[in-house]
Amino acid sequence: MKLKSSSFSGYCVGFLLLQVMTSTSEKWTVTIPTAHLVAIVGGQTELHCQLSPPQSAKYMEVSWFKGDHSKLVHLYRDGHEVKGEAAPEYVDRTEFVKEAIGEGKVALRLHNIRVSDNGTYQCSFKDSNFSSVASMDLSVAATSLGIQILVHPPNTKGLLVECNTGGWFPQPQMEWRDSRGEIIPPTSISHSQDTEKLFHMKMTLLLKQSSHRNVTCCLRNPVTGQEERTSIVLSDQLFPWNLIWRLILGIILALLVLFIMVPSIDLYDRLQDCLRKMRNPIVVGIIIILLSIGVIASLISYLHHKIRVPASDPHFQLDTMWLEDITVILCVLTVFITMIISFIYFRFRGKWDGK
Incomplete structure (x- = not known):
């Protein structure tokens, strides 16, 4: 009995050791x-x-x-x-x-x-x-396939600059920066994905004045941290409305200086005499020119500041073309009416002088 018991105990111990070794080798x-x-x-x-x-x-x-x-x-x-x-x-x-x-x-x-x-x-x-x-x-x-900056024709709303790029994944961070590296808030940012799920980005910037002549389109991949950028330098000739306003202001200032600085001209008396007799052609001509400039400036200012569609709207280009056409028509009509008034005045002035 003792032999059988010891044999059974040894068998159990061996079996347990085998299980431990097996489980250890399998783990x-x-x-x-x-x-x-x-x-x-x-x-x-x-x-x-x-x-x-x-x-x-x-x-x-x-x-x-x-x-x-x-x-x-x-x-x-x-x-x-x-x-x-x-x-x-x-x-x-x-x-x-x-x-x-x-x-x-x-x-x-x-x-x-x-x-x-x-x-x-x-x-x-x-x-x-x-x-x-x-x-x-x-x-x-994925990095870009290239960055392209487009400059649209200037209009009364300002100068629209557009940055296009494609072939990005995931969606990149996109922003405008000036010559000092400071961020310029964009007018709009849009994106689309092609059949391969690559992102195509579009960002616009509407510049109303030439203070930002050097702008940079910057993109950054959030995964790799890679940055790509393209810059463009804008000429003052792309901001014609700034030149128009400067020209109008210069004419007005020049006329004011002419009447104020020349001592032989008494502005108040000449205007009073003109309004009373309406026979001085120089004063009448100046008044007509100033009125014409004022009408044109008022119309341009009204159209420029009137609430219109945003630059991101698909109809922005159509709205801009309409605005430019209306501005040209109003300017032509103003000049035409000015010529008619001048013609009528000088036509009847001869009859007035003959009386």
Whole structure:
């Protein structure tokens, strides 16, 4: 009896030791050297994973999934790569790197990176008794295809400058800056995505005066931190309304200086005499010119400050063309009416003088 009891006890101890050794040899985990990767559209990247402690994974099942095991990217099983089970978008774009598979180190090389590859991936190892999974994030980025700045024809609203660029992912940060590097608030920012989910950006800036002659369109990729910028120097000739206002102001100031600085001209008496007799052609001509300039300036000021559609509105160009046409028509009518008034005055002045 004692022999049987001791034999049974030894059998139990051996069985427990075997279980401990077996469980110890089976307990391993999957680790990754980098939890967050950044890849550029059109390039390639490698998703590395390995066993810890190191051991051969030659006859294990190794697989990569995107998301929560919802989309198979690549599968290795029983010493061979299994073709035809991966998701269609990954066919012919993956390569299994297994030079160090004897140490439990493998990698999946992903070629021709697309925007759709952005997301979380899982690397899974599995044998007949145990399995383990590790996750990693892949952030896809794309730089621009170039930045283009367009300058629209000036109008009474101001000068519209437009910055266009495409081929970005994710959506970039976009802003205008002046020559000192300070941010200029944009008039509008819009974006769209093409079939490959790349962002195309459009930003406009309406300049009402020539204080910002040097403007820069700046874009920054939030993933890579890469910045791209393009500058343009605007000529004063692109701000014709500034020149018009300066010309009008200069004429008015010149006339005022003429009447004030010349001592032989008594402005008050001459105006009183003109209003009383209306026979002085110089004063009448000056009054007509000043009235014409005042009417034109008032009309331009009214049209310029009248509430109109914003620059971001699709009908902005149509509204601008209408505004320019109306301004030209009003200016022509004002000049025409001025000529008629002058003609009538000088026509009847001869009759007045003959009386």
